[in-house]
Amino acid sequence: MLKPRSTPTRELVNLDGVWRFAIDSRVGDRPWTALLDTPLEAAVPASYNDLFVDAEIRDHVGWVYYQRSVRVPRGWANERILLRFDAATHAAKVYVNDDLVGEHIGGYTPFDIDLTDTISAGEEFRLTVAVSGDLTNETIPPGKIEVGMDGRKKQVYFHDFYNYAGLARSVWLHSEPLSRVTDVTVVTGFEGATGSVDYRVETDGTGEVAVRLSDAAGVVVAQGSGPRGTLEVADVTLWKPGAAYLYELTVELHDAGSVVDSYPVAVGVRTVEVRGHEFLINGQPFYFTGFGKHEDTAVRGKGHDNAFLVHDFQLLEWAGANSFRTSHYPYAEEVLDFADRHGIVVIDETAAVGLNMGVVGGMSGTPPFPTFSEQYAGAATQAAHAQHIRELITRDKNHPSVVMWCIANEPASNEEGALEYFTPLVELARELDPTRPLTYALVMFATFQNDKIVDLFDVVSMNRYYGWYITPGDLTTAEQYLQGDIQGWVDRTGKPIIMSEYGADTQPGVHSVWDQPWTEEYQASFLEMYHRVFDRFPQFVGEQVWNFADFATSNGIHRVEGNKKGVFTRDRKPKAAAWALRKRWRGLEGRKPGSDGE
Incomplete structure (x- = not known):
């Protein structure tokens, strides 16, 4: 799907701004047939959850409604007229005046609705968009909805970032020629x-x-x-x-x-290839330095913001990072356009996070029921996952910055059924794009001894937290675990290995002379230990710290104001670890594969 652009034959009108807003429990049936009866207005683009002080809105399960009036330019006669939503998280129904004109499921990829036969040039119409943030075992990412003793619905999800919802990216009215x-x-x-x-x-x-x-x-x-x-x-x-x-x-x-x-x-003219244990860009070995990131800022939630886009890329450059992963969903197209223009390498990921009942079982990794079953990730889930892969690759296939597809984060690849679930998805991804390598991010429970799907993929991407979730505060033991883990994957696969997540929660301003978790010193020591181990393996092709910046999560008691593994705070202030990374990554230039002159 082509992104709307202003060309000699195409025009577009941006519909961002402040729209009328209501949740479904506060409006009558068929609220799209009239002006929304609501005192509220919501910003677009932005997630709606943090805009208001009303907890009922923040925690809402069900549909919300956005509404505004739109006038079609007079000069669009004899043109195709389309509505473009850059994203609606996680499902949308679109109404023009009283009529449903289109629907879409999937919260991070765009969709167009053709209005050519519905409206005319010069006409004004009422646009109402119903958006649902609900997650079930048939959505990507998955989740479930429970009903409490008081009758209220509650969204349960199995990923560790806040389930922001709404119109978090831009909305456009655009024209195209009939041919x-x-x-x-x-x-x-x-x-x-x-x-x-x-x-x-x-x-x-x-x-x-x-x-x-x-x-x-x-x-x-x-x-x-x-x-x-x-x-x-x-x-x-x-x-x-x-x-x-x-x-x-x-x-x-x-x-x-x-x-x-x-x-x-x-x-961008370039090539990407995996050869043996090397990751090659333009035929030269490349070493990833960077982060897992999130589209997450205060008040906006996952709303795209160009100011944060520019500043975040400045911080990537400051730190000496050359890459990031779009954890755990496709980012706004503007982010990839910016990466294209500035030479930042991207691992592009689907929204398939939470496909793991072992996480529900805690660190024991024992699931309450099999992940790959009709109770959870069954045929309907797999079909939704396939559609996400189609839409991701269709949208992002031409970006030179995108060098690899990551089709899932921390799936239960150690469980029975994983191979049957992932084989057709890998085949689909390779059919859609045979030019880029494929990977998935390995959960801690999936080891070189029990993982069932790594042979399908080109690059081993490890998420590991020795020294945090395992042996917290004991970096000596953690180093031994990490060394043995990486060696096992080297021996089993012979493939390039990247550490796609590693990090420790850190409260800014907390200090200690000892290896004390949550301190800034411990985060820096944690990363230093990992880097010491990485440098022992020539098969290692990269390190992406979890996370770039602190981000919002669910209300679990193990989080204080969200996930604090960022090396920058949520408002982008550096912790001690950011300075340590800057020293390492800038020091790697000219020594690690992929730097200038190699």
């Missing part, structure tokens, strides 16, 4: 100094496809025609980590001598 480009797929490569851009264009309507590739200065360097082909780029400038270079592929649809549609795609 139009509907999709573009780009695959790049190079041989010596000559780059290649394989393209495939899908269209609807009549017309002939023509393409041209321009360099960063706007000079056309290659041209082609037809719905698919290969463009050669002499003296190509490659897209590299830390040194982004983008070409622009302009795709046009010509009919009767006129351009009836035009759409631009940013292109």
